[in-house]
Amino acid sequence: DTAVSQTPKYLVTQMGNDKSIKCEQNLGHDTMYWYKQDSKKFLKIMFSYNNKELIINETVPNRFSPKSPDKAHLNLHINSLELGDSAVYFCASSQREGQETQYFGPGTRLLVL
Amino acid sequence: AQKITQTQPGMFVQEKEAVTLDCTYDTSDPSYGLFWYKQPSSGEMIFLIYQGSYDQQNATEGRYSLNFQKARKSANLVISASQLGDSAMYFCAMRNFGNEKLTFGTGTRLTIIP
Numbered sequence: 001d002t003a004v005s006q007t008p009k010y011l012v013t014q015m016g017n018d019k020s021i022k023c024e025q026n027l028g029h030d031t032m033y034w035y036k037q038d039s040k041k042f043l044k045i046m047f048s049y050n051n052k053e054l055i056i057n058e059t060v061p062n063r064f065s066p067k068s069p070d071k072a073h074l075n076l077h078i079n080s081l082e083l084g085d086s087a088v089y090f091c092a093s094s095q096r097e098g099q100e101t102q103y104f105g106p107g108t109r110l111l112v113l
Numbered sequence: 114a115q116k117i118t119q120t121q122p123g124m125f126v127q128e129k130e131a132v133t134l135d136c137t138y139d140t141s142d143p144s145y146g147l148f149w150y151k152q153p154s155s156g157e158m159i160f161l162i163y164q165g166s167y168d169q170q171n172a173t174e175g176r177y178s179l180n181f182q183k184a185r186k187s188a189n190l191v192i193s194a195s196q197l198g199d200s201a202m203y204f205c206a207m208r209n210f211g212n213e214k215l216t217f218g219t220g221t222r223l224t225i226i227p
Contacts, residue, residue, distance in 0.1 A: 031213055033213070033215075040219075041152075041202060041219070041220050042217070042219060042220075043158075043204065043206075043217040044217070045214050045215060045216075048213045048214070050213070055213055056213055056214055058214075088156065090158060092158075092215075094213075101148065101160050101163055102148075102160075102208075102215055103160060104150075104157065104158035104159075104160075105157075106156065106157045107156050107157060107158070109156070
């Protein structure tokens with residue numbers, strides 16, 4: 001049973017295109033996240049949603065728009081893709097209370113050509 | 114602001130030896146949690162171990178233990194009896210209580226030599 005799943009696993013696309021990455025968690029968690037891991041393996045949070053409400057929005061271009069249809073899903077839509085968007089995008093989830101652990105999905109490797 | 118520092122970009126360790134991966138942190142919040150994640154070459158992020166700032170004892174999970182020294186603001190990961198499958202990137206991370214944001218260090222690439 002996959003706890004946090006992402007689709008697609010790989011995404012290769014041209015500059016200027018619009019693409020979406022989907023994330024689902026079956027852990028019953030309240031909070032979901034998107035992280036970006038760059039080519040140097042540095043991980044940084046992009047967004048956090050709690051029960052479909054946006055909690056964290058780091059300094060991310062407006063071309064990135066998260067959407068949470070329900071608390072088990074958090075999708076990431078990216079408009080007008082740029083070369084610098086090439087990275088691995090991780091979805092994660094956790095309970096909000098206390099210091100609950102964040103569990104990560106397998107990652108989506110995005111390559112913009 | 115919270116900050117995590119991992120000063121070892123890479124380490125090579127002989128199989129079956131113990132290894133310590135360093136992590137120091139900085140925060141002004143007295144309540145926080147510290148986490149270690151493993152990222153093998155396949156790319157997934159695997160949670161290993163957690164230590165809360167108020168925990169009296171060091172956390173342990175199987176072969177993993179966390180050497181928590183609060184006064185020094187360090188949270189080193191100790192892996193006992195290393196195995197070839199331990200070869201991976203290891204990330205230290207922290208989160209202040211009441212804040213969903215998890216801040217990561219730059220990682221340490223551990224290679225286990227047979």
